[in-house]
Amino acid sequence: MNVVIVKDYQELSVQAARLVADQITRKKNTVLGLATGQTPVGMYQELIKKFRKREIDFSQVVTFNLDEYYGLSPEHPQSYNYFMWDTFFQYINIKKENVYLLKGTTEDIAEECQRYEYLIEKRGGIDLQILGIGDNGHLGFNEPAMGLNSKTHLVNLSEETIRANSKYFSDIKEVPRQALTMGIGTIMKARKIILLAGGRKKAPVIAKTINGPVSTEVPATVLQLHNEVTILIDKEAAREI
Secondary structure (H helix, E strand, O other): OEEEEEOOHHHHHHHHHHHHHHHHHHOOOOEEEEOOOOOOHHHHHHHHHHHHOOOOOOOOOEEEEOEEEOOOOOOOOOOHHHHHHHHOHHHOOOOHHHEEOOOOOOOOHHHHHHHHHHHHHHOOOOOEEEEOOOOOOOEOOEOOOOOOOOOOEEEEOOHHHHHHHHHHOOOHHHOOOEEEEOOHHHHHOOOEEEEEEOOHHHHHHHHHHHHOOOEOOEHHHHHHHOOOEEEEEEOOOOOOO
C-alpha cells in the first residue's frame, strides 16, 4: 500500500489525474473503473484540461462505473449515469460504446449484475480502479456488514450513507434506499487501485483503512490485501494516521 499525502484538494486532483493519464499513456485501451461523488470531480476536471491540451486521448479507453442508485433512470439528475456524462464524458472523446454503467431501472437485478460482471471480464478486467471512501468505510456501496458480497449485487444502503447523500437531494425521503454496486471481489480484481480522500472528516476512516485490522465492518480495510494500491489523500485526511 502506497500512501501519498498532498497539500490540499487541488493537488490531490492534479496528482490523481496524472496517475490516470500515465496509465492511459502506457496502455491506450486502458479499462478504467470510475467513481462518482464530490471527491473525484477535481480529477475529472484536470483530465478534461489534459484532453483539451491534447495530452491525453480517450478514444480507446473503456470505463466501468462502480455503482448506481436502484430505481433512478439514466436521465434523473441524481443518477450516476447522468453525473458521469454531465461531469466528464461529454467533454472528452470517449466512445459511447466504451462506457459501461449499471442500469438502475433494471427489472431483473440478477441478470443485470451478471451482465456487468460478464462485460468486465469480456473487456479484459479493470486496469485501474478509482475509489472514493464513505465515512463508514464503504467502497462503492459495499456497506459495513458481517460479510461482504464479492460480485456486483444489489445492496440496502445504511442510514448513515442515506444521510450523507441527502445533500444531493431536496429531501432525504427522495434518496434511494438501495443501489447496484460492484462487489468487493470485483474491485479487488483490478490490477491497480487508487483511493482518493480529502478533508478532516475522512481522517478517522483513513486511519482505520491504513492501520486498522482487516474487517468487513470497515470494508476499505480490505485494500491492505491488494498488491498495488495508492492511497492519495490531503493533509487533513491524513491527520490521524
